[in-house]
Amino acid sequence: MTISSGARDQGHDPGAGARRLLARLRDIMAGSGSAQDRLDKIVKTIAHEMSADVCSCYVMRAGEVLELFATIGLNPDAVHKTRMRVGEGLIGDVAAHARPVAMANAQSHPNFAYRPETGEDPFHGFMAVPILRGGRVRGVLAIQHKDRRDYHEQEVETLQTIAMIVAELVVTGELVDSRELSIANDLVLLPSRLEGISLNRGVAMGLAVLHRPQLTIRQMVADDPEAELARLKEAVESMHSAIDQMLIAVGESDSEHAEIMQTYRMVAADRGWLNRIREAIRSGLTAEAAVQRVQNDNNVRMAQVADAYIRDRLLDLNDITNRLLQHLAGKPVETLGATLPDEFILVARNLGPAELLDYDRRRLRGLVMEEGSAYSHVSIVARALDIPVVGQAADVLRRVEPLDYLIVDGDNGQVFVRPADDIQDAFSKSLAVRAQRQAEYAQLRDLPAQTADGEAVELLLNCGLLIDLPHLETTGADGVGLYRTEIPFMVRPSYPDVETQHETYARVLDEAKGKPVVFRTLDVGGDKTLPYFPELGEENPALGWRAIRIGLDRPSMLRKQVRAMLMAAAGREMRIMFPMIATVAEFIQARRILDLEVARLAAAGQPGPTRLKVGVMMEVPALLFQLDALLPLIDFMSIGSNDMLQYLFASDRGNPMMNNRYDLLSPAMLRVVRMLVQKCDAAGVALSLCGEMASKPLDAMALLGVGLRRLSMSAPAFFEVKGMARSLKVRELETYMESLYNRPDRSVRAHLRAWAADHGVRLG
Numbered sequence: 001m002t003i004s005s006g007a008r009d010q011g012h013d014p015g016a017g018a019r020r021l022l023a024r025l026r027d028i029m030a031g032s033g034s035a036q037d038r039l040d041k042i043v044k045t046i047a048h049e050m051s052a053d054v055c056s057c058y059v060m061r062a063g064e065v066l067e068l069f070a071t072i073g074l075n076p077d078a079v080h081k082t083r084m085r086v087g088e089g090l091i092g093d094v095a096a097h098a099r100p101v102a103m104a105n106a107q108s109h110p111n112f113a114y115r116p117e118t119g120e121d122p123f124h125g126f127m128a129v130p131i132l133r134g135g136r137v138r139g140v141l142a143i144q145h146k147d148r149r150d151y152h153e154q155e156v157e158t159l160q161t162i163a164m165i166v167a168e169l170v171v172t173g174e175l176v177d178s179r180e181l182s183i184a185n186d187l188v189l190l191p192s193r194l195e196g197i198s199l200n201r202g203v204a205m206g207l208a209v210l211h212r213p214q215l216t217i218r219q220m221v222a223d224d225p226e227a228e229l230a231r232l233k234e235a236v237e238s239m240h241s242a243i244d245q246m247l248i249a250v251g252e253s254d255s256e257h258a259e260i261m262q263t264y265r266m267v268a269a270d271r272g273w274l275n276r277i278r279e280a281i282r283s284g285l286t287a288e289a290a291v292q293r294v295q296n297d298n299n300v301r302m303a304q305v306a307d308a309y310i311r312d313r314l315l316d317l318n319d320i321t322n323r324l325l326q327h328l329a330g331k332p333v334e335t336l337g338a339t340l341p342d343e344f345i346l347v348a349r350n351l352g353p354a355e356l357l358d359y360d361r362r363r364l365r366g367l368v369m370e371e372g373s374a375y376s377h378v379s380i381v382a383r384a385l386d387i388p389v390v391g392q393a394a395d396v397l398r399r400v401e402p403l404d405y406l407i408v409d410g411d412n413g414q415v416f417v418r419p420a421d422d423i424q425d426a427f428s429k430s431l432a433v434r435a436q437r438q439a440e441y442a443q444l445r446d447l448p449a450q451t452a453d454g455e456a457v458e459l460l461l462n463c464g465l466l467i468d469l470p471h472l473e474t475t476g477a478d479g480v481g482l483y484r485t486e487i488p489f490m491v492r493p494s495y496p497d498v499e500t501q502h503e504t505y506a507r508v509l510d511e512a513k514g515k516p517v518v519f520r521t522l523d524v525g526g527d528k529t530l531p532y533f534p535e536l537g538e539e540n541p542a543l544g545w546r547a548i549r550i551g552l553d554r555p556s557m558l559r560k561q562v563r564a565m566l567m568a569a570a571g572r573e574m575r576i577m578f579p580m581i582a583t584v585a586e587f588i589q590a591r592r593i594l595d596l597e598v599a600r601l602a603a604a605g606q607p608g609p610t611r612l613k614v615g616v617m618m619e620v621p622a623l624l625f626q627l628d629a630l631l632p633l634i635d636f637m638s639i640g641s642n643d644m645l646q647y648l649f650a651s652d653r654g655n656p657m658m659n660n661r662y663d664l665l666s667p668a669m670l671r672v673v674r675m676l677v678q679k680c681d682a683a684g685v686a687l688s689l690c691g692e693m694a695s696k697p698l699d700a701m702a703l704l705g706v707g708l709r710r711l712s713m714s715a716p717a718f719f720e721v722k723g724m725a726r727s728l729k730v731r732e733l734e735t736y737m738e739s740l741y742n743r744p745d746r747s748v749r750a751h752l753r754a755w756a757a758d759h760g761v762r763l764g
């Protein structure tokens, strides 16, 4: 008889059998004897209550090795002798994937690793679950039966709940010294440098604060499920009202931010999640233990899900779980500021957007995450807070101790842990120089954007969220050269309707206060995926169904987007740009859709833009050979150098192996830009460049040198580029560059840098 069938026999109360077992285990845990004695009793009790022939407990030791610590049913001499690497055999498999395994006949399974010393030969039925704590695997708990048998899902769940109790014993440090389980001690204390990716630029220094270390749950098993359910209810209510307060605080000031929080609020009210917690309480756990039990499942799912959107939602759920645990403990999150260092760096595996906002912003200097992606909600919020962020810093939680000194280099995606004095000095100096430069730059704001020899240049910003727009004011930029409409689409849980888009675009125009804004129609596909768009599994997504190709194949989408733009621009100018145009025919088709919407608006008597300017992104080399047909049809063109480089050199822009192999400052690329300058000038078409190239002072200098006078860049680069332009005698550079176009070199970067140094050009 198993617990679950026993429970079924009792009819009314399906959790009674499990509760009885949990109560026994609790008594053993609280009883006398060494940890080893208690573990021995635990496996015996589990085997008895679950009518198993074997129950074994493997504990994780240093070096990712699982050691048999206790067994009933296998050869007792194998205890402390049998060891499996993570990933080895069925036990190792459970640990490697942090998920349960149940099978009728283990011996026939290809992963079965036979260990003669255990005497496992007669057993067939096999079920094992990970022992999890704090999102990490601490061991594996397994039962076996002589017979072949199919285990019920309920049995697997029961063993998972039991494993939580066993986890308590494992993490006390009585079985295995907890220091052994962190990485080798010498590594812990030595300075080290971790590589990640940059999720937001900037440099910060401060003391490490590890994001909300796991709360210690004192009591796992409860006698009175009703009382626990009532505690849960109370904590959920108090959490909901705290989140509502947060929503009110976010208010109308920042609609994307508010939207993120709304999604978050929805997750907090998720019925399935709350029901699973209630079920775990009915099986005999305290409310805290039940929340954690469901969180364990969530962490396991998170490790297995590749889809970025679902991962983000699971992350939100994790955030909410931690919040709920705090409410259960009667320690609401609002107190988080009290004990924090004056300047701190937050270190987390991953983080929900609301969690980041829990910390005192005045003291928070930077963020480091083991996971994280550029478009996750937390990255967007961190950008709004203007703190450097490094993501995908592998192992950071194991390598950083609380209050370690950290340097976050968000420009290069690096984290220095306990840096030596010379590194600290170097970064302190660099920070001081930055601060000084910022002060100098601020003075540049009101000086004219022109070269040292008097050529006017137009300097624009690239934007994607409302929070980017105040930079128009702080930098004094001439307008927005590229508004990437896909970014607000990416942070939403579903496709926005015309009204929502209309509101967003109108807000953008309002915030721009009359400065021109170039709206690019949706540029998704390739590396930019929308959570609610189907995964196409294309072999070459960069060459696939993306940008205007989707717009033309799904004209209603494009129509609605341009309709929203036209409506938003009522009574003012509108500039619309189509991305990834490869043929003039594509432009004509897109333009026709736009014209139809213009006519529709007029027919409905609705106000439209006072003036409409239409342009294209120059990203696909084929378009270079259609300029004579294209230029008479357009008002402006913007070179997308990010994509142009990848298509010109057949070199994937996202592939690190291709990094630096081909250079934007190559004769080929510079000639392309020069040709476009000449042709556009002759045709009276306004030409700009809005790829990353325009954000780098030396590259931007070369662009001015080929004759371009309009650059659109990210806001943090603005003053560097303006400072460069104001120190440049561009006519002299134009003459010098004539000597470069025919060079056989891969890159002329070194030549340009040397010229800049010789001619006093300020490159930042």
Ligand code: PEP
Residues within 6 Å of the ligand: 482, 484, 523, 619, 639, 640, 641, 642, 643, 644, 690, 691, 692
């Ligand atoms: C480009 O390709 O240079 C560009 C600006 O577009 P995105 O980076 O958004 O593809």
Ligand code: MG
Residues within 6 Å of the ligand: 619, 640, 642, 643
């Ligand atoms: Mg592009």
